[in-house]
Amino acid sequence: MPYFKTSQEWLDLSVALLEARPSQTRVTAKYSIKPVKPRKAADPSSTSADESSSPSDPKPPRGSLVLKTYDPVSGVALKYRTTKAAEVTRLMYAAMGRLGRAQAGVQDVPEETMQDADAVETPQGEQTPTQQQQQQGAAGGGGGGKKKKKGKK
Amino acid sequence: MASAHLSQDEFFDKLGHLFNHRKGSDHGAIYLTQKRLTYDPSEKSTMAKLFPDLLPNKPLPIIVRATNGKSKRDRSDKDKLSTVVEPHELEAFYARYADVCKAGMGALKPRDKKKSKAKAKKKKATA
Numbered sequence: 001m002p003y004f005k006t007s008q009e010w011l012d013l014s015v016a017l018l019e020a021r022p023s024q025t026r027v028t029a030k031y032s033i034k035p036v037k038p039r040k041a042a043d044p045s046s047t048s049a050d051e052s053s054s055p056s057d058p059k060p061p062r063g064s065l066v067l068k069t070y071d072p073v074s075g076v077a078l079k080y081r082t083t084k085a086a087e088v089t090r091l092m093y094a095a096m097g098r099l100g101r102a103q104a105g106v107q108d109v110p111e112e113t114m115q116d117a118d119a120v121e122t123p124q125g126e127q128t129p130t131q132q133q134q135q136q137g138a139a140g141g142g143g144g145g146k147k148k149k150k151g152k153k
Numbered sequence: 154m155a156s157a158h159l160s161q162d163e164f165f166d167k168l169g170h171l172f173n174h175r176k177g178s179d180h181g182a183i184y185l186t187q188k189r190l191t192y193d194p195s196e197k198s199t200m201a202k203l204f205p206d207l208l209p210n211k212p213l214p215i216i217v218r219a220t221n222g223k224s225k226r227d228r229s230d231k232d233k234l235s236t237v238v239e240p241h242e243l244e245a246f247y248a249r250y251a252d253v254c255k256a257g258m259g260a261l262k263p264r265d266k267k268k269s270k271a272k273a274k275k276k277k278a279t280a
Contacts, residue, residue, distance in 0.1 A: 031258050032183075061180065085261035096247060
């Protein structure tokens with residue numbers, strides 16, 4: 001199963017999978033560290049003068065975080081991978097929390113009810129800043145942004 | 154093997170240790186898994202056992218597990234943690250969970266401040 005390009009895509013489909021198979025689907029976060037292989041040929045600056053410093057200066061090991069939603073019965077696996085520390089809090093709190101609530105069977109604020117709600121309410125769930133900006137831009141037209149979102153589903 | 158589920162305080166404490174242990178080395182992994190907790194020995198109904206997906210008329214707890222991924226020949230080094238999170242505790246749990254993970258996952262790429270600053274400067278210059 002390939003990796004998803006965006007975490008939002010991964011989250012949307014993971015929620016859908018959990019809704020279909022709430023009891024057996026599991027969500028795993030794998031944090032792994034791998035040593036960086038030293039490069040030899042690709043470093044033209046490593047002349048004899050630099051050699052004293054550069055080879056004894058290994059890069060710190062690389063870490064990565066892989067999120068995986070897996071349903072053992074149907075064999076569906078949804079994955080997302082990142083190496084950015086900036087994403088950890090959002091993924092582990094918002095995304096995993098959302099999936100945890102789905103697993104617990106706690107009712108999220110359903111997104112379908114948003115259409116009739118007053119324009120004051122903010123949309124549920126994560127959004128990229130650009131989407132929010134678009135919605136703010138369209139705020140003059142009342143629920144314009146929300147309609148758009150509903151159409152996306 | 155610690156077979157009993159830990160309290161959340163213990164779980165986060167030990168999870169912190171698990172991450173710290175990883176910090177010193179240049180390789181290895183930590184696995185965090187969450188799943189609905191459906192195992193209930195007092196459950197008599199076969200309907201619920203056979204079709205667990207049909208039963209969510211009430212919120213169920215979830216189980217969160219953490220391991221250092223050691224198995225087979227390294228099994229003696231294997232660390233396993235688990236805790237049960239009740240539905241009403243989810244919000245508080247995930248807030249702490251994210252904090253511990255953020256603190257523990259130190260080998261990820263930090264936000265590159267230099268680059269974004271340089272970019273911002275360039276943009277200003279062109280504007």
